[in-house]
Amino acid sequence: xxxxxxxxxxxxxxxxxxxxxxxxxxxxxxxxxxxxxxxxxxxxxxxxxxxxxxxxxxxxxxxxxxxxxxxxxxxxxxxxxxxxxxxxxxxxxxxxxxxxxxxxxxxxxxxxxxxxxxxxxxxxxxxxxxxxxxxxxxxxxxxxxxxxxxxxxxxxxxxxxxxxxxxxxxxxxxxxxxxxxxxxxxxxxxxxxxxxxxxxxxxxxxxxxxxxxxxxxxxxxxxxxxxxxxxxxxxxxxxxxxxxxxxxxxxxxxxxxxxxxxxxxxxxxxxxxxxxxxxxxxxxxxxxxxxxxxxxxxxxxxxxxxxxxxxxxxxxxxxxxxxxxxxxxxxxxxxxxxxxxxxxxxxxxxxxxxxxxxxxxxxxxxxxxxxxxxxxxxxxxxxxxxxxxxxxxxxxxxxxxxxxxxxxxxxxxxxxxxxxxxxxxxxxxxxxxxxxxxxxxxxxxxxxxxxxx
Amino acid sequence: xxxxxxxxxxxxxxxxxxxxxxxxxxxxxxxxxxxxxxxxxxxxxxxxxxxxxxxxxxxxxxxxxxxxxxxxxxxxxxxxxxxxxxxxxxxxxxxxxxxxxxxxxxxxxxxxxxxxxxxxxxxxxxxxxxxxxxxxxxxxxxxxxxxxxxxxxxxxxxxxxxxxxxxxxxxxxxxxxxxxxxxxxxxxxxxxxxxxxxxxxxxxxxxxxxxxxxxxxxxxxxxxxxxxxxxxxxxxxxxxxxxxxxxxxxxxxxxxxxxxxxxxxxxxxxxxxxxxxxxxxxxxxxxxxxxxxxxxxxxxxxxxxxxxxxxxxxxxxxxxxxxxxxxxxxxxxxxxxxxxxxxxxxxxxxxxxxxxxxxxxxxxxxxxxxxxxxxxxxxxxxxxxxxxxxxxxxxxxxxxxxxxxxxxxxxxxxxxxxxxxxxxxxxxxxxxxxxxxxxxxxxxxxxxxxxxx
Numbered sequence: 001x002x003x004x005x006x007x008x009x010x011x012x013x014x015x016x017x018x019x020x021x022x023x024x025x026x027x028x029x030x031x032x033x034x035x036x037x038x039x040x041x042x043x044x045x046x047x048x049x050x051x052x053x054x055x056x057x058x059x060x061x062x063x064x065x066x067x068x069x070x071x072x073x074x075x076x077x078x079x080x081x082x083x084x085x086x087x088x089x090x091x092x093x094x095x096x097x098x099x100x101x102x103x104x105x106x107x108x109x110x111x112x113x114x115x116x117x118x119x120x121x122x123x124x125x126x127x128x129x130x131x132x133x134x135x136x137x138x139x140x141x142x143x144x145x146x147x148x149x150x151x152x153x154x155x156x157x158x159x160x161x162x163x164x165x166x167x168x169x170x171x172x173x174x175x176x177x178x179x180x181x182x183x184x185x186x187x188x189x190x191x192x193x194x195x196x197x198x199x200x201x202x203x204x205x206x207x208x209x210x211x212x213x214x215x216x217x218x219x220x221x222x223x224x225x226x227x228x229x230x231x232x233x234x235x236x237x238x239x240x241x242x243x244x245x246x247x248x249x250x251x252x253x254x255x256x257x258x259x260x261x262x263x264x265x266x267x268x269x270x271x272x273x274x275x276x277x278x279x280x281x282x283x284x285x286x287x288x289x290x291x292x293x294x295x296x297x298x299x300x301x302x303x304x305x306x307x308x309x310x311x312x313x314x315x316x317x318x319x320x321x322x323x324x325x326x327x328x329x330x331x332x333x334x335x336x337x338x339x340x341x342x343x344x345x346x347x348x349x350x351x352x353x354x355x356x357x358x359x360x361x362x363x364x365x366x367x368x369x370x371x372x373x374x375x376x377x378x379x380x381x382x383x384x385x386x387x388x389x390x391x392x393x394x395x396x397x398x399x400x401x402x403x404x405x406x407x408x409x410x411x412x413x414x415x416x417x418x419x420x421x422x423x424x425x426x427x428x429x430x431x432x433x434x435x436x437x438x439x440x441x442x443x444x445x446x447x448x449x450x451x452x453x
Numbered sequence: 454x455x456x457x458x459x460x461x462x463x464x465x466x467x468x469x470x471x472x473x474x475x476x477x478x479x480x481x482x483x484x485x486x487x488x489x490x491x492x493x494x495x496x497x498x499x500x501x502x503x504x505x506x507x508x509x510x511x512x513x514x515x516x517x518x519x520x521x522x523x524x525x526x527x528x529x530x531x532x533x534x535x536x537x538x539x540x541x542x543x544x545x546x547x548x549x550x551x552x553x554x555x556x557x558x559x560x561x562x563x564x565x566x567x568x569x570x571x572x573x574x575x576x577x578x579x580x581x582x583x584x585x586x587x588x589x590x591x592x593x594x595x596x597x598x599x600x601x602x603x604x605x606x607x608x609x610x611x612x613x614x615x616x617x618x619x620x621x622x623x624x625x626x627x628x629x630x631x632x633x634x635x636x637x638x639x640x641x642x643x644x645x646x647x648x649x650x651x652x653x654x655x656x657x658x659x660x661x662x663x664x665x666x667x668x669x670x671x672x673x674x675x676x677x678x679x680x681x682x683x684x685x686x687x688x689x690x691x692x693x694x695x696x697x698x699x700x701x702x703x704x705x706x707x708x709x710x711x712x713x714x715x716x717x718x719x720x721x722x723x724x725x726x727x728x729x730x731x732x733x734x735x736x737x738x739x740x741x742x743x744x745x746x747x748x749x750x751x752x753x754x755x756x757x758x759x760x761x762x763x764x765x766x767x768x769x770x771x772x773x774x775x776x777x778x779x780x781x782x783x784x785x786x787x788x789x790x791x792x793x794x795x796x797x798x799x800x801x802x803x804x805x806x807x808x809x810x811x812x813x814x815x816x817x818x819x820x821x822x823x824x825x826x827x828x829x830x831x832x833x834x835x836x837x838x839x840x841x842x843x844x845x846x847x848x849x850x851x852x853x854x855x856x857x858x859x860x861x862x863x864x865x866x867x868x869x870x871x872x873x874x875x876x877x878x879x880x881x882x883x884x885x886x887x888x889x890x891x892x893x894x895x896x897x898x899x900x901x902x903x904x905x906x
Contacts, residue, residue, distance in 0.1 A: 040747045046499020047747070048519035048779055049867045066501035229779065229840070231868030287865075287874040293747045294493045294500070326501055326682065387682075412740075414502045415684030421740040 026118060026342040027315060028200070028260040030207045030251075031334065032244050033081070034237075035074065035127055035153075035215040037309065038270030040293020041237055045310050047291065049230040050237050054245030055264060055312060062262075062314030063323045063361060067413075069330040069372050069384075070268050072299060072306045074153060075129050076375065077267035077331055078210070082110045082130065082142070084335030084346070084354035086375055089445055093378045096129060098156040098163040103131010104142060111335050112143025114344040115206040123196045125149055125189045126210035140173055144208070147172055148192045154182055154212050154219075159280040182219035185212045186236075190243040194250045204259075206338070209247070211240050216271065216284045233288055248314075258317045261341065263334060266309035272298030296419040302374035302381040302391060303419055313361055320363040326414070327367035328384060333357050373441060380445075383438045387414040390424075390434035396442040410434075479571060479795040480768060481653070481713040483660045483704075484787065485697050486534070487690075488527065488580060488606075488668040490762065491723030493746020494690055498763050500744065502683040503690050507698030508717060508765060515715075515767030516776045516814060520866075522783040522825050522837075523721050525752060525759045527606060528582050529828065530720035530784055531663070535563040535583065535595070537788030537799070537807035539828055542898055546831045549582060551609040551616040556584010557595060564788050565596025567797040568659040576649045578602055578642045579663035593626055597661070600625055601645045607635055607665050607672075612733040635672035638665050639689075643696040647703045657712075659791070662700070664693050669724065669737045686741055701767075711770045714794065716787055719762035725751030749872040755827035755834040755844060756872055766814055773816040779867070780820035781837060786810050826894055833895045836887050840867040843877075843887035849895040863887075 039045060043052045044059040045066075071077035075095045076087030082104070083090040091105050104110070112122045123146040124139040131137025132151035139147035148171050157167040157179070168175035169185075193209050213219065213236045220227075220235040224242070228234030244264055251257050270290030278284050289298075297303025311329065313319055336354030339346050346352050359365030374382035374391070382391040391409040394402040410424040410431055424431050492498060496505045497512040498519075524530035528548045529540030535557070536543040544558050557563070565575045576599040577592040584590025585604035592600035601624050610620040610632070621628035622638075646662050666672065666689045673680075673688040677695070681687030697717055704710050723743030731737050742751075750756025764782065766772055789807030792799050799805050812818030827835035827844070835844040844862040847855040863877040863884050877884050 040499065043777075046493065048870050229867045231865065234868065287869055289873075291747045291871055294744045324496075412684065414682045415687065416740055417501050418744055420742075423740075 025259065026204055027318075028205050028207070028256060029115065029120075029338045029341070030247065030260055030262045031081070031209070032247065032262065032264040033078075033126075033208070033210045034240055034264075034266040035211055035213060036268060036270055036290060036299060037214055037237065037240075037266035038290035038292045038298075039295050039305065039308050039310060040291035041214075041270065042241075042310050044312075046293055047230075050228060050234045052237065052241040054241045054248065055310075058244065058248060058262070058264060058314050059312045061316060061321045062312055062319050063325060065311040065313070065329050066324060066326045067328050068265060068309060068311035069307050069328070069374075070266060070309045071331065072268055072302060072374075072376050074127070074215075074267050078127075078129050079104065080331045080353075081334060082112065083108045084111070084332045084339075084352045085350075086332070086353050086373060086445075088375055088378045089351075089353070092130065093375065096131060096152060098152060098161060098165050100131070101133040103133065103137025106136055109347045110143045111338055112139075112206060112208070114143070114339050114346070115204075115342050116143050116145070118342045118344045119204060120342065121145055121200065121203050121205040122208075123147070123192075123205070124208045124210070125192045125196075126208075127151075127153065127212050127215075128210070129153065135173060138173060146196070149189065149210065150180065150185075150212055153215055154185075155216055155278070155284070160217075160278060160284070182212070182217070183221055183225075185219065186239045186243050187221050190246050193243075193247050197247070197250045197254060197256065200254070200256070204342075209243075210267075211243070213237075213240060214270075214290055216274070216278065216288050218284075218288045231287065233290060237290075258315075261313065261315040261319075261338070263311065263313050265311040265331070265334075269295070269297070269299045269301075269306040269309060272305070294418050300376075302376050302393070304389075304413070304417065307374060315361070319361050323363065325360060325367070327360060328369045328372055328386075329357060329360070329367055330354075330369065330372045333367075333369060337361070371437070373438070380438060380442045383434050383441075384413065385434060385437065387412055388430055388434060389413050389419070390431060390438065392431075392435055392438065395435055395438055478712065479657055480771075481658050481660070481709060482568065482573075482791045482794070483700065483713055483715040484534070484662070485700065485715065485717040486531075486579075486661070486663040487693055487717075487719040488664055488666060489721060489723055489743060489752060490667055490690065490693075490719035491743035491745045491751075492748050492758065492761050492763060493744035494667075494723065495694075495763050497765075499746055500683075503681060503687045505690065505694040507694045507701065508763075511697065511701060511715070511717060511767050512765045512777075514769060514774045515765055515772050516778060518764040518766070518782050519777060519779045520781050521718060521762060521764035522760050522781070522827075523719060523762045524784065525721055525755060525827075525829050527580070527668075527720050531580075531582050532557065533784045533806075534787060535565065536561045537564070537785045537792075537805045538803075539785070539806050539826060539898075541828055541831045542804075542806070545583065546828065549584060549605060551605060551614060551618050553584070554586040556586065556590025559589055562800045563596045564791055565592075565659060565661070567596070567792050567799070568657075568795050569596050569598070571795045571797045572657060573795065574598055574649075574653065574656050574658040575661075576600070576645075576658070577661045577663070578645045578649075579661075580604075580606065580665050580668075581663070582606065588626060591626060599649070602642065602663065603633065603638075603665055606668055607638075608669055608731070608737070613670075613731060613737070635665070635670070636674055636678075638672065639692045639696050640674050640676075643699050646696075646700050650700070650703045650707060650709065653707070653709070657795075662696075663720075664696070666690075666693065667723075667743055669727070669731065669741050671737075671741045684740070686743060690743075711768075714766065714768040714772075714791070716764065716766050718764040718784070718787075722748070722750070722752045722759045722762060725758075747871050753829075755829050755846070757842075757866070757870065760827060768814070772814050776816065778813060778820070780813060781822045781825055781839075782810060782813070782820055783807075783822065783825045786820075786822060790814070824890070826891070833891060833898075836891045836894070837866065838887060838890065840865055841883055841887060842866050842872075843884060843891065845888055845891065848888055848891055
């Protein structure tokens with residue numbers, strides 16, 4: 001894979017600061033990624049009834065981010081995490097269904113490939129969702145030494161999605177269980193992760209655990225079912241909290257805490273109004289949904305509730321404990337940061353949207369990110385710059401019967417994180433400036449398509 | 454005042470456990486009450502941009518409640534706090550305007566009177582809002598030795614409210630500044646509170662600080678204006694956080710920490726859709742409003758966002774540190790708890806709705822409260838029992854053109870704190886049972902009017 005990139009990679013410069021002495025030895029990287037977990041779903045983000053003691057403690061021991069941006073849906077969020085690029089620019093703007101034939105492009109350099117190039121052992125556990133029709137789309141062809149999980153979402157089966165394929169659990173390049181027993185998944189993912197860490201034997205590793213839940217249909221193991229105060233959704237999130245705790249505990253037991261960067265986050269916001277088709281079969285209930293907390297909107301929108309999610313970073317001794325930051329950070333920055341920490345070169349033949357967060361994580365400085373863009377599919381719907389957010393879904397490419405200025409909203413996200421007060425009429429100069437920046441970015445991305453994609 | 458109560462009080466039993474040896478010496482009681490502060494407005498309740506380090510620390514050192522119920526508006530919340538009774542049953546169901554002629558009834562036993570009867574020095578600082586037309590309605594006639602503050606809300610002046618009265622600052626029984634300079638209020642309230650504590654000289658005291666803000670119009674002192682990330686609303690809340698910190702610091706300096714129960718809470722939820730009249734004069738902006746966090750609704754409604762507010766209780770050595778509880782607690786319970794701690798008898802000639810929270814506060818047990826009722830004015834609109842809430846605004850007394858079942862909603866507040874999923878159709882037996890309990894309570898309150906009021 002990606003042998004065509006070898007030359008480009010070889011001549012590329014590393015991102016940001018040198019990965020060597022200033023940061024110490026290259027750390028292990030563990031990414032724990034929940035599915036459809038909302039901004040408000042953890043205790044440390046204010047949920048009153050879901051108990052997440054392990055993640056709350058992880059936050060107390062590390063850095064909790066309150067302006068962390070993922071994507072409005074699963075596939076684009078994962079594409080961004082693994083390529084360091086906005087999803088449409090990495091060619092995966094939309095969710096892949098079970099019968100999709102495309103997937104992550106061979107020419108992309110994935111985070112796993114980059115770290116593997118620096119001697120890391122790599123494993124992906126859980127949901128993949130970056131293509132499954134051909135071997136070249138699978139985890140093992142994209143930098144992971146090992147894989148155990150579901151290749152796409154757990155509702156991508158009858159009665160919710162029309163497909164002839166049963167939902168399968170895979171190990172490596174083939175199915176091992178068909179249909180999969182979903183209630184055991186979180187526990188089995190945890191076992192796989194624990195065993196992988198225990199087998200590291202001093203070699204650096206990259207572990208990517210992408211939980212199947214709390215995406216619907218919800219399933220908790222018997223041990224967690226009925227345990228939370230917050231119904232089945234709470235049970236499922238509390239099992240994920242347990243899993244995160246078990247993985248952190250394993251790092252402690254193995255003496256790897258001080259050599260491991262752990263990130264916990266989500267791919268997108270929670271369901272709000274699930275489409276009617278989701279209620280077929282009487283398994284999914286409309287209240288099997290998370291909370292975006294004080295944020296507006298939900299999954300599938302570019303309101304904050306759709307894209308802003310919890311993110312906790314922990315690395316004892318290197319990331320100072322107990323901090324909370326509202327600086328802007330986005331999923332692709334995790335890619336850039338991990339590469340920089342590992343001293344891995346980033347591709348020089350295409351723009352990488354991610355930025356190295358080490359100044360923010362280490363406490364030495366600020367997030368280098370001053371702006372981020374909101375895509376819904378291939379549509380550029382908005383921009384955040386500092387405290388300001390312009391939502392202008394038709395500005396760049398108006399839909400039929402829409403004008404460029406339709407639905408235009410300007411929010412001060414620091415004073416009004418709930419996007420309640422549209423200041424567009426009051427601040428035309430900001431609308432003008434941010435709109436221009438959106439158009440510029442879109443033009444560069446399109447006009448420069450060959451280079452970017 | 455209340456000499457007519459003397460006999461009744463004398464024969465009354467104390468509430469709950471004896472106040473003596475089991476709890477140690479009667480503590481000082483400090484209540485810090487914000488005005489229109491929403492459930493989501495503090496850092497420790499999940500706000501991403503308002504920084505409240507002092508209250509967050511207070512929460513870490515004490516007990517943070519996530520199901521604490523106030524009232525949907527200012528006057529009823531305060532009436533409940535000082536009488537231990539649901540506001541309509543204490544005769545003050547609605548907000549008092551500047552030209553109101555009624556106020557708290559002489560026959561009510563206030564928290565200040567009860568504690569004064571046990572030798573406490575008492576002071577009220579800040580907003581009163583329990584009547585101001587006659588001396589008998591004022592703080593000094595209701596158990597407070599001293600008073601410094603505004604007698605009602607800070608918008609009760611032109612251009613927002615038609616009245617010939619300027620907004621006055623009072624000390625004791627008379628005005629000392631007319632019109633009041635609002636931007637200095639939080640600092641001046643703090644100074645008064647600090648001086649009162651410093652003057653205690655070993656005598657037990659009850660200090661009631663009712664901040665004027667973040668009720669609109671918002672005013673912060675020069676020191677805080679522009680300081681927060683969250684605009685003027687954030688500035689105002691951060692000044693209140695500073696004030697709470699200064700008061701806690703004073704208790705430390707005076708060596709009184711271990712002898713003082715401090716409560717921080719709010720009277721009702723935040724503004725959401727302010728009426729148009731509020732935007733006269735270009736001082737109040739529609740974004741001068743707080744956040745109910747993940748809760749639905751706002752001030753003036755019986756949705757959770759209207760009535761559920763932050764509440765933190767701290768008493769080092771007696772209230773274990775670092776706990777969060779979702780058990781049901783209501784404003785009137787602060788009355789009952791303070792009386793019990795002080796060993797003060799509660800009136801025996803009327804029902805007291807408040808319950809002694811000591812088992813919950815001390816960590817020895819649970820909140821004794823199993824249910825609470827939601828009043829909007831005199832209208833009984835709902836009930837919470839355990840995890841269930843029935844909202845049935847017309848059940849007891851249907852309005853014209855409404856039927857008893859109109860607007861009926863059943864929520865599972867543990868699984869669905871945001872009141873998104875109406876389970877009334879799915880759980881008719883619960884609707885039936887909770888509706889019956891509402892009707893029973895209303896009948897007892899009305900039929901028993903003479904006794905209760």
